[in-house]
Amino acid sequence: MSATPSAETVTQALCEARGVGHVFLQPGGRDLRVLEGIDVEVRPGEIVALLGPSGCGKSTLMRILAGLIRATEGEVLARGVPLVGLDPDVAVVFQSAALYPWMTVAGNIRAVLEARGLAAEEIARRIAAAVTTVGLAGFEDSYPRQLSGGMKQRAGIARALSVEPALLLMDEPFSAVDALTAESLRAEVVDIWLSHRTPLSSILMVSHDIKEVVYMADRVVVLSANPGRIHTVLENRLPRPRDYRAPELLRLVDELHDIITGRELPDVSGPAPEIVPIEPLPDASASEIKGLLEYLDARGGREDLIRISAETHREFGRVITVVKAAEMLDFVDTPKRTVVLEAEGRRFVAALPAERTAIWRERLLRLRLFRQLVSAMERAPERRIERDAVLEILAIAMPEEDLERVFDTLVRWAQAGDLFGYDDRSEELVMGESG
Secondary structure: OOOOOOHHHHOOOOEEEEEEEEEEEOOOOOEEEEEEEEEEEEOOOOEEEEEOOOOOOHHHHHHHHHOOOOOOEEEEEEOOEEOOOOOOOEEEEOOOOOOOOOOOHHHHHHHHHHHOOOOHHHHHHHHHHHHHHOOOOOOOOOOHHHOOHHHHHHHHHHHHHHOOOOEEEEEOOOOOOOHHHHHHHHHHHHHHHHHOOOOOOEEEEEEOOHHHHHHHOOEEEEEEOOOEEEEEEEEOOOOOOOOOOOHHHHHHHHHHHHHHHOOOOOOOOOOOOOOOOOOOOOOOOHHHHHHHHHHHHHOOOEEEHHHHHHHHOOOHHHHHHHHHHHHHOOOEEOOOOEEEEOHHHHHHHHOOHHHHHHHHHHHHOOOHHHHHHHHHHHHOHHHEEEHHHHHHHHHHHOOOOOHHHHHHHHHHHHHHOOOEEEEOOOOEEEEOOOO
């Protein structure tokens, strides 16, 4: 006669980190601590999100919980038992679908099932069930090159679900697809989880998108950075289905945004510090901005926007973009339709080349984004930070923007002021000699 499971057994966490810390060994023997004192668990029947700024170790923590990385400190439990190696009840979906390009959708799924030693009949059943679940029925024989970005990610999700995990780990799963596809995929993943058509009990996701985690998660674990520590755990009791436009959801988005940017510090007494938002950089080159300043200086320091467009033979929208960039740097002001050269703009135009570089650098350091990046580089080994880390900062600060474009603009602006440069080989921002 079998024993009835106790309540404690029934509610046993699927995975748990206790006092987990992690250190990476850097070239030259230097240690880089990415996690410290992490206590977190994923219980049956919930979606948990890890959210936080660049450098907080979200993806590293997820890999530790999966057994892909062994933590240097603390312990990881799977259903209450110390985890050794990979957790067999876990499947992972990464940012890119990571499909084998020489295999069809069915072939990609079959590869992981054969590795588990399943019989041919069971493999066929699971392939059919997985592609149907994610809406890819009829595309089993398609190759990745024949699929859209969203369909590739569906194939990756199908492959993960085919091993029938109790816990699905998702690392930035929707960031590589367009906004509409991402919204559709989020809803589909939640529907799959709610439907109980699969053995899937819980989901742990890593994301930089605040709206995404509020839409999907029951609990949001907010991490602080350098090293990653748990800052806040926010319960999300909004009923499902959730609406991105609902006032309650938007209020929770604002609350999380305040926590991420430091406006809400529940462990610190006194008034909250004023936070200056990070503004997206207009897509204008340094040479275009300098050309505008010289144009205005030659015309007495002021000109009408429409006349600037006509005389320079530039499309009106393009002129507005360049003017906005110059205004962000406090080189010009824009009363109504007039563009006026400010004192800093006059000083820049009158300066020698080396002085212009110094003035440009000075103006950049008045922008929070550049100050934040310089501060990160000053703390980093060899004064370098990875491109992906910068993109994560941008994604949190301006999720609606074209991040690649903003990244390219900030590099070009920084190079014009000899603030920092970009190493194409290592894909890192590198502090300049004057930075």
